[in-house]
Structures are given as C-alpha cells and as structure tokens.
Amino acid sequence: MHLPPQLAGVPSLWRARYETVRRRTLALAEPLSDEDCGAQSMPDASPIKWHLAHTTWFFETFILERMEEGYTPFHPAFRVLFNSYYNGVGEKHPRPQRGLLTRPSMAQVRAYRADVDHRIARLADSVRDAAQAQELGALLTLGMQHEQQHQELMLTDVKHLLAQNLLLPAYQEGALAAAAPAAPLAWQACDGGMVEIGHDGDGFSFDNELPRHPQYVAPFALASRLVTNGEYLAFIEAGGYDDPALWLAEGWDWVRSNGLRHPLYWRRGDGDGHGDGTGDWREFTLRGAQPLDLARPVTHVSLFEADAYAHWAGARLPTEAEWELAARAADVETGWLHPAGAEAGDGDGHDGQALSQLFGHCWQWTSSSYAAYPGYRAAPGALGEYNGKFMVNQYVLRGSSCATPAGHARASYRNFFPASARWQFTGIRLARLP
Amino acid sequence: MHLPPQLAGVPSLWRARYETVRRRTLALAEPLSDEDCGAQSMPDASPIKWHLAHTTWFFETFILERMEEGYTPFHPAFRVLFNSYYNGVGEKHPRPQRGLLTRPSMAQVRAYRADVDHRIARLADSVRDAAQAQELGALLTLGMQHEQQHQELMLTDVKHLLAQNLLLPAYQEGALAAAAPAAPLAWQACDGGMVEIGHDGDGFSFDNELPRHPQYVAPFALASRLVTNGEYLAFIEAGGYDDPALWLAEGWDWVRSNGLRHPLYWRRGDGDGHGDGTGDWREFTLRGAQPLDLARPVTHVSLFEADAYAHWAGARLPTEAEWELAARAADVETGWLHPAGAEAGDGDGHDGQALSQLFGHCWQWTSSSYAAYPGYRAAPGALGEYNGKFMVNQYVLRGSSCATPAGHARASYRNFFPASARWQFTGIRLARLP
C-alpha cells in the first residue's frame, strides 16, 4: 500500500481520522436493531455485526498483534470468527454461515471495538521513533481505508437483507427527494494517446492502483452522465430481456436461468413486493419502497445487463483506462477533453464539468477484467492477500456510489465484482468512438 | 383431530392449560438473546422468534379468524410471514429465509403473542353454547398440542444453531449430571397376535393416530433399554462407518457423500470443535460441550445409522406396531409381555417396568414408513394439511425425548422425520425375534 508521506510522524492526525472513521461505522449501525445486525441475506453479503467485528479484527491482527508489547488477543476465537479471507492468518469461520454467529452479541462486539480502539490509541501514544511512526501510520491508514470499504458494504448488505422481507422495512425514514430531470446525454470526446494510468501523487492508494504506468488509449467518447432509470425502462419495454442478440452468451444463460426481467430492486405493480401486478414500477431503496424515479441513474444492474444495454443503445462500456483518463481530465483542466462532434484535437474551450455523475452516484461497470498493472507486486505476508488474489473473473468498476464514504474515492480507484453481481450500487456509463 | 370430550364446556380448564402452554414457550426463549432468537441454522430448522410467531399465527388463523366477531388481523403480512406449510391459507414466506425476518422484532412478536392471547381469552369468555364450546375446545386443544410440538423444535433448533458456533455456547449453564451406569440390555418378548393399534380412550390425539384398527403382529422381542453412547462407540471403533455391508444402499451413499464418522454432535479431541484430533470424545449439548457420557443413550443419529447399528448388533429396528404394543403393555399390566427366553405364552411374573426409557430420553426410530392407517381421513380445509400430506418418504419415531413437553407423549403418538434427519433427539431401541 502507498502511505501518504505527509502523514508520517503526525500521530495526532491519525488519531483524529481514526476516531472519525470508527465513529461513522457505529453510526451506520445506529438505525438498526441487534436483530437486524445479525442476519446474513446471502453468502456474498455479511451481517452488520460481522462488519463491525471484522474491521476491528483487522486493526487487532495487523497492528496490535505486530506492534503491541505483550499482546494478548481480546478473545482467541475471534481470530477465526472474524477472519474474512486471509489464509495467512489461519482458519476462517465459513463465509455462508456468518449469520449464525449470534454470539458474540452486539454488546460484546461493541466492547471489542472499544477495547481495540483504546489499545490503538495507547500504541499511538507510545510510538518511539519515525520508523515506527511510519509503519503505524501506514497500517492505520490501510485499516481506515479498509473500514471505509466495509462502510459501503454495510449499506449494500443491509439493503439486500431488508429487501428479502415482505414488510420492506426502511433503513432510513422519509421519502427520497425527486431527482432533477436528467440532462440530455452528451458525448465527451477524448483524444487518448500515450497516457499514464494508475495512482500518482502523495495520497493513499491501494496496491492494485500501482504502479502508475504508461498506456496507449485510442480516441474515444464518454457519455456525459449515467444511464437513467427511464432510459433503462425503455430498454426493458423494447424487449431487452428477451433478445439474445443483445447479450453476452454467459449473460443470456444467467438471465434465462434466473428468470430476470429488471434491475435487482425494481418491483412492478401495487407495491406488495410480488412483482406480478401490472401497475407502475417501484424500487426498493434504503428508504423503503419508492416510486421508480425515471430521472435517477439506474442502479443494481450486473455487468451483463450493463453490456446488453450498451449494445442495445449502439454504444459500449468504457475501459477502465478510458474512464480514469476522462475522470482525471474532468478533475484537472487539461484542454484535451472536448465534446464529441467538435473537431478532434482542437482542444479549446472544453472543460471537465461536462462529465457529471463520476462520483457519488453509482459505481460504473467497465469492460476491463480486473488484472494486475504491469509490474504489480502484492505486499508480503497475509496483507498481500488484500487485493491480488482476486484478479480473475472479476470486472473493474470505477467512480463511487451514494454509499461510498466521503473522501474515499479517487480517479485511480479500482473496485471489482463478478459480472453477475447486482447488490452493489452499480450503474452504467456508456462509451463509443468519438 | 380427536377432542377429549370431557373438555367440552369447561372453558376455565382450557384457559388454565392455554396459559400454561403459552407461558412455557416464552420461558424456553428466556435464556436466549434477541440475536439468538433470529438466526436459522439450516432450512429444516427455524428461528426461535419464528416459532413464537408461528404458534401464535396458528391460534389467530384457525380460531380467531373463524370465530372472533369483527376479526381483523394483527398484521396482514403476518398471514404470509408465519404460515409454515398451509397451502390452503395462501402464500408463504420461503422456509429457508426465515432467518432473514429481522422484522418484526422480538418485541413485536411478544406483543403479537399478548394480543392473540388476550383475544383468545375474550373469545373463551363469550362462548354462547355447548356446540361453540366444543368447537373452541377442539381447536384450542389442537393449537396447544401444536405449540408443544414447537416447544420441542425450539430446543432442537437452537441446539443446532449454537453448535455451528466455534464458541459452542451453552443454552443452559451447568454440567450434565453423569448418568447412572446403563443396566445390562435384556430382551422383552411379546407374543403379538391380533391387536388394536392406534389411539383409543378419551384423551387428545392427532388425526394420524386414528382410526384405531386391528393388526396382526408376529411374536417379537424388544430391547429393555436404548442403545448407549458406549455401545455406539464400539460400533464406530469396529469400523461401522467403513463397512457398506451394514448399511442400506441410500444410507451408505449418504455416509460417503457427507463424510460422516459419528453422531451429529460428537466431536473428537481437544474440544476445539474441529474433530480432527485424536483425543477423547466430547458431545455438544444444550449445556455446551461435555465429555461423552458412555452410559447415556446415543442420540442425534439418523435412521440410516440406527439401521446400520442394529444390523451390526445382529438385531433390527422395531416396527411402530411392535413399539406401541410393547409400550402399552409396559404401561398397563397385561401379563403378555415377558422376558425373551421364557417360554412363550406363560405370561406370568413379567411386568412392563422391564422396558425402560420408552419416554423422555430419545425418540426411537422404527422401520415403519409413515403412512395412513386404514380408513384414515384428513380433516377438511387447511387443517387437513397438518399431517396427511407428509405421508411419504418419512419414517415413524415412537416414544418421546428429553425435549418433549411433559404430558405431550403417549403410546400411540407418531412422530416422523426423513431417514437422514439427525438434529432431533433421535435414538435406537433394538428389536429381534423373541
């Protein structure tokens, strides 16, 4: 992982950040009962309680166990119960059975969090030298970034859980504000060329964003905004789920064998959750079932659906390099990003603001398989299992979603999920030739 | 169902019984947290909270909905959420997803129970005539018997849940008392002949115990007690799980494909729950992991294991008619039950006490497939789904277990489970020629 060097030697700064991150995790669990926090709706999702404990396990295992003098574990069994996937740490409680861990209780998990927080603070106070400060800072930062990732998962997982219940309970009260009408879709062209891809600068990044490396990108154009619910509904109504010519072969098998007809949380009709009615569409949200807002970006679609939609719309999904390039251009005035249709290369008068909804709405599927950047090397030891071992049969998503913690995302960030995943806040941004 | 006639017209008696049964259900949940009560360890088991709600749903659906004036449901969705398997009542929440019902909360389910209890009491107060009293008495009695069945399931289901947890938490505190040494196994012979099988007398019975009917039973002998852990361990140590000649073909496939080597809750070694050690045997119980008590009856074995053990021991499992006959004889001094080896028919000096552990230890597998008695007719309507539709591919168990509520069992009682079921308190009583 890449530690921001300015952090080294500023324990007070870590501590403030640490407290903020840890407090927010608990705040996310606030609207939920202990019962809500224990259930696991599917093997891919985890109970809220498990997230609370696992993020704590991460600090205990990778910081306290290494650096705390006279370390003894909070509870020896927690090493197994809350290990997610680190073979280097040892045995793991089976993932599909995380919802069966009614013990430890939520109260015990909160106590676990408090204990580890206390010991982390004590450890930070006792830092002896710059090298140790550097190591602690790097690990704390990684742990905080890790916890932020779980903050997003807590929201996607609890949404999936609540959606299984006929009562369709809301995580938060209050209706969703209606979205402003979507702007007309425009195409932002990019000349491409030899560019640098991957993280740069001083900030934190995960190892999978490195090394920054040269890459050639052919000219392309990117849609100025995400595909809306209304546009996706037109695809459905045009028979999109019935036409194999639009789908990847594996996607078509997936659609057929699962009997799919719409995004994960859409329901048709009278809001009774059965979807067999004929009335209007509704969508289950963290605020409960809501009328489908046609202006909002479509979300909770798989790569298969995103690809079929793009095919139907006469476009394609972007590569992750295209996305990163455009996002960086949108962020930093560069001049080489310009509206499609303008002559290539004139470069004047075009600014990045023309690309909207890059961050904070939905993760955006790319056509790029999740793979190592040239020269990538995983960290030694169990921490090396963080990212590298998942680099097969997954696809990269870029941007961030409404559930991503503020400050967590960046242009080089690589999220990844299997092509059939739908319970994340996943959406569609189109690309095409300029 | 068969209503005890003496109950008709004695609402005060029903109410006392009703309160006792309902209170005991809540008492069983007392040692558990709300988190414990929400989890479902496998599709065959249900969460405690679901049991609390479903037993209440039974009274609401089959009594209040029929008999209460101006009936309105406590919550319309509960009709679906807590319907177990009654197609006649309508839709059902999917059984494998009962553990995802974090709403309603335990508090709401307790309120549901209190509300229904209150309305049942009011209904009992308002009984107008003997016919209505008769109907209400019959349905209340059925509901109470149903709830008692669920009381046993609550214990078997929570045991299964806690066993999935590496912490092996105890439902109850305190070590198990050591069992007294098992008496030597003796054989009680029975002449058989033309007998009556099925419920008789004035007490309650389920429809599957009726009609009482004549049956011919050949002479047989029944083991005086259940097979012990020690005896079953000898079977294991003799290679019982490695010799296909001892097993039914389907049982052998089941043993192999599941890699089974011992009863469900036995663990070998150091008590770490992994069972890969070489030390002594332990058994997970409602009081947590305990040293295996060789004198206690073996329990949590499938029909396949019971049958293989019997084969190995040179015996067989009894039929359900043999068991009922012997149990009745043990209960009522008849003279025709006598130790094997005595001459047939002399009939003197032998009493039923010679058969021990008929009730209150383990349900005893029989070789009898669960089928309708000659002339059986299910009740009309949804209540007819109570028993009859399960009469295929299940085997009858007789007796009762340590988890069966006092007063619930009787000689004619027919419990039934698939041949591979192990999470119930199931044990082995042998039979053979006299």
Added chain:
Amino acid sequence: MHLPPQLAGVPSLWRARYETVRRRTLALAEPLSDEDCGAQSMPDASPIKWHLAHTTWFFETFILERMEEGYTPFHPAFRVLFNSYYNGVGEKHPRPQRGLLTRPSMAQVRAYRADVDHRIARLADSVRDAAQAQELGALLTLGMQHEQQHQELMLTDVKHLLAQNLLLPAYQEGALAAAAPAAPLAWQACDGGMVEIGHDGDGFSFDNELPRHPQYVAPFALASRLVTNGEYLAFIEAGGYDDPALWLAEGWDWVRSNGLRHPLYWRRGDGDGHGDGTGDWREFTLRGAQPLDLARPVTHVSLFEADAYAHWAGARLPTEAEWELAARAADVETGWLHPAGAEAGDGDGHDGQALSQLFGHCWQWTSSSYAAYPGYRAAPGALGEYNGKFMVNQYVLRGSSCATPAGHARASYRNFFPASARWQFTGIRLARLP
C-alpha cells in the same frame, strides 16, 4: 432365493431355459444399432450394451467364479466395469458414466456373452452330484430371473433414450393397435381378514417375497381395471397439476420444481416434440410418437401423480397386501372376492376375471413402502445385496407391465421404485372402502 425343488437335478431343463432367456436378451437388442446400444440417457437408466454385459457378469461372478475349475476371468477389468451395485464384489465403474464405455465394443460384449454361455454349458455338463446340481440350479435360476428383470429395463431405458431425440425414433415399426374401449370401472370388494402374504408353492421367488407370513387385512375394494389415459386427461383438464390440496407435500414440490403438467411421454400439439402447441395430445411409445389412445391405461406416472389422481378421484392406492390378496383371488377361484355392493361374504357367482389388467399392462403403484417382511433375512455374501439394501424410501409396485417377460411375474412379486420414478411402465389401480 427360493429354488424350485423340481428343478434340482435336471440340468437339461436349466439349459433349455437358460438358452431361451439369453437368446431373448439378444433379440431385444436386435432392432438397435451399436450406437443406440451405447448411450445412457440418465443416471437411472443404463445402456443396452451395459445390460448385455452386466447380466453376463452376473453368471460369471456368481457361478463361474465359484464353481468353475481353474476359473480365469474373461477380462479382469469387466469385474469392475459391469458390477452394478455389489460392494461385496469390489469396485464399480461409476453408474452415471456407463454411457462412456465405448469399449468394450458391442462385438466384444457379444463375444463375452458367448464365452460365458459356453462355460456355463460345460459346467452344467460336469455336475457331479445332487448337491452341486442343486447349487447350480439355484444360481442359474436366479441369474435367469435377474436377466429377465434387465430385459424389462432394456425396454424402459431405450424408450427413455429415444424420447430425448427430436427425431423421436421408433424402437419397433408399425402403429399401435387401437385399444378396445375401456370397460366401465367397477369395484371388486374383498372381505380381507387374516391372510397369508408372500410367496408360497414350489416356484421361484426372490428373497424379498419371503417369508410368507400372516397379516390382517381390513375389508376393501379394488378397481376392476387400471385408470385410463382418458380418465387421467380429465384429471389434468380439471386442474389436477395446479391444486396443491391433491398432492403429497413432497409431490407438490416435485411437480413445481420440475414444471410438470402431464405423464412423462405425453406431448401436446403438432408432434414436434416441443409440447408448446395447442393441438391434440400425442404419446411417445416404443413405436414412436402416436396419437394418445384414451382407452389405454395411463402409464409413466410417478407415485406422486398416482396418489394425487386417486385423491382427486375420491379413492386411494391399494396396499401391497390388498393387491396380492386380490390378485391371488382373481387367479384362483376362492369365492371370497365379490363385487362391491353385493353383500359381504355371500361368495357366489363372483370370479377373479372381474379384476382385469393385473398383469401385462402397467406396474401398479401401491401405498406400501418397500420393507422387509417379518423374519426376512438377506442371503449371505454379495448376493445378499440383491434386494435387502434397497428397503428404504422406495414404494412397492405390483403386477407386471407390457415389457415384463412372459412368465416372470406372479402375485407375490414385489417391484419397487422411488416415488418420483416415471420411466418405468407404471400405472394406477385404485382402491377404496368396500
């Protein structure tokens, strides 16, 4: 097994029978190509070539290996390749992969048959004494009965195979003769009482038909003929496959999860095999697709379907004892079988012919789970695996079918299949109170 004593010491008689049986097996394969003989349509079915080899393996393993001087196997690998389920003989080629045995070729399997036939004849010539003649006679008889069972399976298995092919090829040429109109269904009453069930007399029987034993049977009535296609079609048209109240719970799950709407080989419409048309019904037969003959007995139905039909028709399935009793009565004029409605016990003027279609049409599902008769003991050694180890989760069928070899069936014969099996010639005879 029960050897007909009159056979002992008459090798010439065995040899004539042996040749007849073995020749008929080959004749059944005559209309088929080598390609047809190699394929396996599902794990429950076997290729014709495998049947030809396995029946030969049976004689080689259980006779030549025991009794032939200087025995050497025809091919050592055949011991494994053509062992069906005898753990006592050793390893087995995996059942679902029998269709992958393109070697040995059909020619080699024919040579295997000829070699074993030659050695069996030589062995019969060399019999030294009555004891050896007795042993050989018993084993030869068993082997021939075994081969006759496989003769029926060859027809059911090849029918299933051909039905998977869009071309719907016929095993035999020529249209089916139209059945005569079905006689009106009448009810034949039987007083029951204490009767003897199981094989008696001098002829051969399998061990599962023994011991003959006393049993009490309550009065009942049996349908005079099998349920016809026309009657079953009425059940379908009345919504039989849509009403859970008619079905066993496991049967309903089976119907729903497999999307079943009709017997196995029925197809609707234009005969294109897709069953999505709206026209008339057709049925795939050994003579290819044919118009559905409403007068013929319905066949290729599961126990679940048979039970649901009986439920819908206000009747039930017979027990195996009822069936055997009635069949014996129909066979032998006894006087105690009489039309329902006539006074019980008058006994005059009623003959067995009133029960038609007992043999030679369809195997008839009973409500009896396949279990050991009281006092049953399997043979020692591998031959003991013939029947006993299958006595769980299967149901008894009585009678015989159009595919059963002449002379193979008898009143005490117990066929058995799982409740969901449909590829056998299985049909429905109803029973009810007299």
Added chain:
Amino acid sequence: MHLPPQLAGVPSLWRARYETVRRRTLALAEPLSDEDCGAQSMPDASPIKWHLAHTTWFFETFILERMEEGYTPFHPAFRVLFNSYYNGVGEKHPRPQRGLLTRPSMAQVRAYRADVDHRIARLADSVRDAAQAQELGALLTLGMQHEQQHQELMLTDVKHLLAQNLLLPAYQEGALAAAAPAAPLAWQACDGGMVEIGHDGDGFSFDNELPRHPQYVAPFALASRLVTNGEYLAFIEAGGYDDPALWLAEGWDWVRSNGLRHPLYWRRGDGDGHGDGTGDWREFTLRGAQPLDLARPVTHVSLFEADAYAHWAGARLPTEAEWELAARAADVETGWLHPAGAEAGDGDGHDGQALSQLFGHCWQWTSSSYAAYPGYRAAPGALGEYNGKFMVNQYVLRGSSCATPAGHARASYRNFFPASARWQFTGIRLARLP
C-alpha cells in the same frame, strides 16, 4: 471475418482446400468405432459424430441456405440437432445431451457430409460473377477454418472420453517417442514500446483478431520454452497444491473443492487408472497410458494451475500482447528481440529461434481476459455470434498445440477458454521483467 483477397475468384483453389479439410476430418474419425463416435464425456465436450455433423451444418446453414438455388435442407431436424450456439438460427438441441443422439447414425452423418460436399461443389461450379465468388470464397474459408477448429476439438474430446474408461484405450497405437532433453530455460527480453497488435497481411483471420491497433507494451522477457513435466513435478513435490499463498482465491477454491493434486491426465502408480498408488507417474495420452516424460511440456493444466506455477517460479504469465509481439519477432527477423541479460536495444545476433515451442506443442495461457480489441465489431446476423458473445470470463491462449491442424495457427490467433478448463492441450510459458 477477413477473407484473403487472393482467393477471390479462384474456385478451383477453394475446392482443393475444401476437399483437403473435409477429408482430414473424416480421417480423424478413422481409428474410432461408431460407438466411440457417439459418446459425450462431459457437457464441454461433444461426440465425434456431432462434430462431423455440426461442421457440415455450418456449410449447409451459412452457405447453401443463403446461396443455393431451390435450397431444401438435407433433413429439417438437423437445423436444431446440430446447431451449436447460434440463437440467430433458432432452437438448439441441449448441449449436455449431444451424446444421446444415437440417430442419425454415423452412416447417415457420412451421407449428410457427402451430400453437402456435393452441393458445395455444384455451387462453386455455378458461380456467376466476382462478387458471388468473393462471398462464396469468404464463407467457404470461414467454414474451413471453423472445421479445423473442430478437428482439434475432436482430438481433445475423444481423449477425454477414452480417459474415463478403466481400459484406458489408445486412440492411436504405438508408444510415444521420448522427447529430447529440454534445453535450459533462457529468458528472451523484448523492449516493447508502441506496437501494433492484431492480424495484418493478406491471410485469413477471425474477427476477434481485428482491428489491428496500436498498443503500448512495457519491456518484458519471455521464457525460451514451455514449462516441462519435470519442472511441474517439482512444483507438486514442493507442495504447490497445498499452499494457498500461490493461488488465485478462485483457483484455490477450485483446487480444494475438486480435490486436485496434478494435471488432468497424470496418474500415479501402477497404471491401474486409480491414482491411489505410490509408484511412478504415468500420463494418459492419445496413445494410451505412458510413462510421464519429464522432458515434454506440461499440458492439460488450467489457468489457475499455470498462474500458481508461475507464482511459485517467481515469474508470471505473459499478456497476449507480449506473446504476440514475441512470436512475431521470432517469426520475422527484426532485431529487437534479444536474450535477457544482454543490454537492451543492442539488437544484434539474436534471432527468433531462441523462442521455441511457440506453435505445435501446447496452447499457452496468458493473463489476458478475452475481450474485444478497440473498434471490434461483430459481423451482422447469426455469424456475428461466432466470437463476440463469448468475451467475458474467459482467458486468451496463444500459439497452437500438437492437435492443431497444420497451417491453422498464426501469431495473432486468439484461442480462449475459462480459467478452469483443462481438457484442451494447455501449457505454460513464463514471463517476467527483462
């Protein structure tokens, strides 16, 4: 597809090639019986007979149906039976049931081939103009390339089939010649830089090799030869299959859940095919079981195994661009390919021969997910399903194997299979930093 322009207007040339290709397909089936040709060992593989028919169906469907005057199908059902995966053509016989098509017979399929060959020849004779010649030439070429792909599949599929048989029959007689000792592994460095990737020149290519496009490739080194059996055995003996740290997470799950310990066709011990012995290693080949030749390239490994081996060896798999670049360099003397360790860019004295085993041994796994090249467009209509719809969750293999027809491979050729596929002739070439 990309038609070689020099072919246009030279029907006689097509016809010679067509006859050669078609004749070779039949020749590949020559050592096999009709029984061998009908069986299907797994859903991924197809029967030889099906390959013979499907390749013919391709010419009939995509040429005769379009271009033949008065076209009538050879058999209407063949359109469905021998359609592999073209939704645009209509219904398909289910892939896992191809082994059940005992009809049409091999003789009928040969007649089908002859008929289509005759009609193709007649069509070629009747070509009216250059445009028609161009179209016919393009389609014929595609059909021939398609048939060559199936020629390779015939060998991999029949090998897989024969390996399921305890008899381990050989496709060809005679022992394998011992391989010459493997040369020491050397590293060939390549400077990379901006290069063109994808097919160029006049010859045929599939659409997935186009468009040729610029790409930046960082400097790298490629192993001079494939990984040998001996090297792979060292990986096994070092515990490679027991160390999760070497594996992709999905690969580790795959290894564990399938209990894998070695390449697909390796067997340990006494050659009895059970692999439970302790003796030397043997390998099943098209010439039957043979002693494992340590000098030959390891083959029949999955991407997961290839990646784990590379990890263990301190290297990585090449990208497909790296492989193509190096192969092109090896083919055409360019000067920029040089042994690793030599100074970069000196370019002298190094020739392509230094890279051996590029073609004709094993397909070589790359780390590249199978994806569209920038600007890729599938052909319109059903032929567009040839390649594009498979571009997800598959990995590219480069080179060719011992089973690839002569002249079929080229440097830009993109083969692709899922990461777990092992029944193809797949091997390992390592890459690393130069």
